Amino acid sequence: MKISIDKGSSVPVYLQIRNQIKDQVLSGLLPPGFRLPPERKLAEMLGINRSTVLNAYRELKADALIDSHIGQGTVVLSPKPPEPFSFSSPAALPWHQLFSGYVASIKEPLLRDLMEIVGRENVISFAAGMAAPELFPLEIFQKIYRRVTQSYGPAAFLHTPTEGCYFFRESISTFMGARGVSLSPEEILILSGSQQGLDLLVRAFLDPGDAVIVEEPSFFSAIQAFQAAGARVREIPVDQNGMQVELLEPMLIKYKPKFIYTLPTFQNPSGAVMSLQRRGRLLELAYKYQVPVLEDDPYGELRYEDQGLPSLKALDTRGYVIYLSTFSKMLFPGLRVGWLAAPPPVVHKLALIKQMVDLHPNSLAQYLIDAFLKEGLLDRHLDQVRREYALRRNVMLEELTRWAPPETYWNEPKGGYYLWCRLPENTVLSKLLTKCADRGVAFVPGDVFFTGSPPGNYIRLNFTFSKPEKIRAGVKQFISALNETLQENKTKRKGIKNQMKPIV
Amino acid sequence: MKISIDKGSSVPVYLQIRNQIKDQVLSGLLPPGFRLPPERKLAEMLGINRSTVLNAYRELKADALIDSHIGQGTVVLSPKPPEPFSFSSPAALPWHQLFSGYVASIKEPLLRDLMEIVGRENVISFAAGMAAPELFPLEIFQKIYRRVTQSYGPAAFLHTPTEGCYFFRESISTFMGARGVSLSPEEILILSGSQQGLDLLVRAFLDPGDAVIVEEPSFFSAIQAFQAAGARVREIPVDQNGMQVELLEPMLIKYKPKFIYTLPTFQNPSGAVMSLQRRGRLLELAYKYQVPVLEDDPYGELRYEDQGLPSLKALDTRGYVIYLSTFSKMLFPGLRVGWLAAPPPVVHKLALIKQMVDLHPNSLAQYLIDAFLKEGLLDRHLDQVRREYALRRNVMLEELTRWAPPETYWNEPKGGYYLWCRLPENTVLSKLLTKCADRGVAFVPGDVFFTGSPPGNYIRLNFTFSKPEKIRAGVKQFISALNETLQENKTKRKGIKNQMKPIV
Structure with missing residues (x-):
């Protein structure tokens, strides 16, 4: 700690001391915990009155820059930001009144929720369109x-x-x-x-x-x-x-x-x-x-x-x-x-x-x-993922062919990430979604791909993200949930017929 | 190469052969350069007429999938994408008529040009607000x-x-x-x-x-x-x-x-x-x-x-x-x-x-x-850049103080990236910019920081991006360009007085 005093200055000596110590504390030269010399000692060193040092230290305490405790001496504190201003009523802003017209036109998106589901442990996700992480x-x-x-x-x-x-x-x-x-x-x-x-x-x-x-x-x-x-x-x-x-x-x-x-x-x-x-x-x-x-x-x-x-x-x-x-x-x-x-x-x-x-x-x-x-x-990488994704697609097709109930249809894509399936007419998709979630399987219901009502019970299944054994297990869980949904709905079926549209 | 023939099919045998070879070429099973068996030999292998194989090969040639040369036999070609469709008149789209109202409201931004200048070799840039790369x-x-x-x-x-x-x-x-x-x-x-x-x-x-x-x-x-x-x-x-x-x-x-x-x-x-x-x-x-x-x-x-x-x-x-x-x-x-x-x-x-x-x-x-x-x-990094940036700021202040002509003013910022300078009233900024560019120095003219006309000849100088020696050299070049601009303008000066506004 260095203090120099200018007795010819118009600034009082106690303020000169205060200012110099303050600068050194705020600049970090005197770190928190640093012990200042006792008042008597500093006064001796500077050849000034002890009460001048006392005044300087008092100012620094008022600034919350130092504190003194009996037995510990005078110690530098961590500089704190000033207290927040306080205003009488704690009224929050009515944010919803401030948003633009654009915000009102945005629907809550599905994708975020899907990514959230995919992120959960132990979920077999056929939902998101993601590359295979292990590749x-x-x-x-x-x-x-x-x-x-x-x-x-x-x-x-x-x-x-x-x-x-x-x-x-x-x-x-x-x-x-x-x-x-x-x-x-x-x-x-x-x-x-x-x-x-x-x-x-x-x-x-x-x-x-x-x-x-x-x-x-x-x-x-x-x-x-x-x-x-x-x-x-x-x-x-x-x-x-x-x-x-x-x-x-x-x-x-x-x-x-x-x-x-x-x-x-x-x-x-x-x-x-x-x-x-x-x-x-x-x-x-x-x-x-x-x-x-x-x-x-x-x-x-x-x-x-x-x-x-x-x-x-x-x-x-x-x-x-x-x-x-x-x-x-x-x-x-x-x-x-x-x-x-x-x-x-x-x-x-x-x-x-x-x-x-x-x-x-x-x-x-x-x-x-x-x-x-x-x-x-990239070309080398593409060769590798093409082989693996073709395999995964085949596994998914194989499992669906083996287990799917009648009136379930799907495409056999020559590329890309997805199977597009049409489920039996009397499937209640919302129930199926819930049952699948309970079984730890996720898919995307087809309605998000349409601007209006979809012409059938479509769903999208991704086959690139999960490993083959997960795909097998997932399809079985999915089919079991589907069968259960159909079974429950059998008695309630009312013979609603959706119009067909030529969609794959 | 595997070909299987179904004599009971409604598809003619030559087309069965064509289709199977085509599939194998397109899927890469038969790579470019692969030599197909001679017609006679394939006919023998399949127990069919040679002219049937001839027809199949002719079709494949028409598809540009194979070619035959004397002495080389019949060889698989690299599958080519089909020729682009050709349409009579090559009229381009009048894109400018299609852009939205939003596009019309965007001004050509300055920043891109600045980044372009900064990217040039040998330019001392006081223009962009960039961190010091060497740190x-x-x-x-x-x-x-x-x-x-x-x-x-x-x-x-x-x-x-x-x-x-x-x-x-x-x-x-x-x-x-x-x-x-x-x-x-x-x-x-x-x-x-x-x-x-x-x-x-x-x-x-x-x-x-x-x-x-x-x-x-x-x-x-x-x-x-x-x-x-x-x-x-x-x-x-x-x-x-x-x-x-x-x-x-x-x-x-x-x-x-x-x-x-x-x-x-x-x-x-x-x-x-x-x-x-x-x-x-x-x-x-x-x-x-x-x-x-x-x-x-x-x-x-x-x-x-x-x-x-x-x-x-x-x-x-x-x-x-x-x-x-x-x-x-x-x-x-x-x-x-x-x-x-x-x-x-x-x-x-x-x-x-x-x-x-x-x-x-x-x-x-x-x-x-x-x-x-x-x-x-990050805190450790901040300590380092704070020391270095303070040094660079001081160098820039020092050089300006030493060389700047009268009626040039600037702030002494306690932090951040920039000096904000006001140049003598009769500086023509556009001329100064050009002269500086010739000397390999760049800065930002102040008008971009105002919605209307700026109340004076302001410019912004960055002091974090360039090393101290570059700052020294750059300020000297800048001042020399400024003096030259002022000199040229002296005789033409018309005594226009800008209104003062209290801006730093």
Whole structure:
């Protein structure tokens, strides 16, 4: 502790001492617990009156910076923030009166609850659309992390451009080139997950009242995002060859949609693949009516049987298709990296919005996945997950075939993440959900994939997340719950007939 | 290659052969380069006519799946995607006609250009608000990465809840507890950078036409986000003690704002600290008029002189304050992790929006920063950067004091990232910017921090990003450009007098 006294100063000596000790306490030079010299001793050291030191110490006590106890001397306290202001009535703010109109239009989402269920111990989840965690290439990423931080240093932790790192956009351009889509890096926007692509597109294109065409059923988060923006969402049913494009033209004339939203390859939830002929016709109509097509393609690389069809983006000769994909389904979801391919004016506008939304995508994630791509590791990884997911799909199909009661139908998807099942007409889905939860099994009820009432008891089952033995056990539990539900309902059955719609 | 023939089938035998070979080629069972048996041999093996095999092979050639060359036999080709559809006129879509009203309201942002300049080689940047890259604790993060992936495994790469990992929200709650703010983890929302907090709050609270009160000058991205949402942005000037809260009450009465946006501690750009008295009065008025206060506090921990004042959130006894902060300024910006503290109903609504916006924050980033916090490494890191930033600030002050021409003024900030300077009245900022760019120095012109015309030639200089020797060199270049600008303008000077406003 150093104190210097200026006897010529206009500041009284006791305040000079107070101020210097205070500064040293607040700056941490005198840490909490530090014992100050006894008053008499300090007075001697400074050659001043003891009462001057006494006054200085008294001030410091009043500031709650020191305290003295008999036997312990005078000790520095942990500096405390001042007491909160106190006001008479403790009235809380009526927050619900302050929220915007946008908030009122958002429904409580299902997905959060699903993720919550999946997170529980001992639940076999057929609900969420998640990659198999035991296939995550953690060791490879450990090595990549070291290489990336050694070769790039702090850059991997600094800002990147809003559109994403240019070299990463180049890598994605190469990746898409190998899939028949020729793009410059300027046509690619890196996203903080593909959900962000939907959000940016909604903001860039939809004013309240605008129409959007979607498939029925379709990805629930997309439907929800369109609806929350105040769009009129119009549906075209899906059959085993994807969106029934034959029905599209009159809807384009009638609704003048802002865009057409489609998942042409291994559709979520139906698993359907849009035929090549329909892909061509869809583009033809888009060109004729000048409507952009939003192609959502998270599952395209996850094909288990044949080589697959070219994406709409690959077929598009006029830049009408905005293409959306993600590493979440191919690799893992936690790094939140997706991308979008669109003509430069669209990428530019979306980047303007993205800058206000989250400034730019996570830098480290871009560096890591870029290295994974550049070293050719994604293709290797895809080979591995394709084999494993095909196996899991087969196990689920096998178990359903073995155990499912009559009038239960499902597709046999050639790729993607899901089986889409139709349960017997008299299944009460809410009861089935509860019974399954009791048995530790989760699935997604089909109604979230429809804007209106679904035309039957549909459910979506994921087969990629759980290991084969869990799938076997889970399907058995599921079927047992289903049989019990049907049994209970048998006597109560009233012969309601749902209208059929051609949905896979 | 396996072919089985069903002579009883209605499918002609040549098509049976074609279909089976096609399936095997597309599934990869017969890889490119595989040599098919000669026609005669296959005919013998299957006990059929040679012309039947010939027909099958002809079909496969037409499908571009095989080809035959004399001397090489018949070989499997790499399956190609079909040619793109071709349509007569190559008309592009008139994208600009399709964008939403929201897009029209966004101005081209300055920040992107700034980041572009900063990214250039050999530029001394006083422009962007970035942490010192050479202080990034890369080696510590290397170790943390290994520990995190070893102890948590795939979880660090899986989905997390939309609000953020619960344990990370607990760590932030502890961090804020040490800063005098007592919060439950349920009152904390993890953000993909604090810019996202602004965006979510805008969506949750602002309908077009709503008023918002901001400081003048204030953080440009916040102003821009409020304006893009169609809000009426109203300003209260800042002096050396922060927002002039004395002027607030009549504005609350007149504009009935949705919220008050303030950066009370080391304000961006002015560096001002709102006095304790004004903090109390601000809360008092917020309570009286039932207006929430949005406290943006990215710089609060970066204090270089004394212990600092309690945050508004720490003083708030009624839950009126929504608190926003980030690891970008304390640690580094590339992981894009910020957080928000607010009463549970607000956190809940914001999470509903966030789910549609990007599903959840980057998982790995949460695990890494959580470990950094739990191991007490952030406080240690803060000690280090505080020392270094104080040094850099002093260097910049010293150089300005030494070289700046008369009628140049600046603050001496006690924390944060910026000097806020007022240049001589007859400085032409656009000329100065160009001259500085030629000399490889960048700064931010002050007008972006104002909603209207700034009351003087203000500029913002960052002192954290560049090393001391660069700061010295950069200030000299800057001053030389300034003198040149003033010199050139001397003869042209017309004696325009700007009105003074009390801004630091």
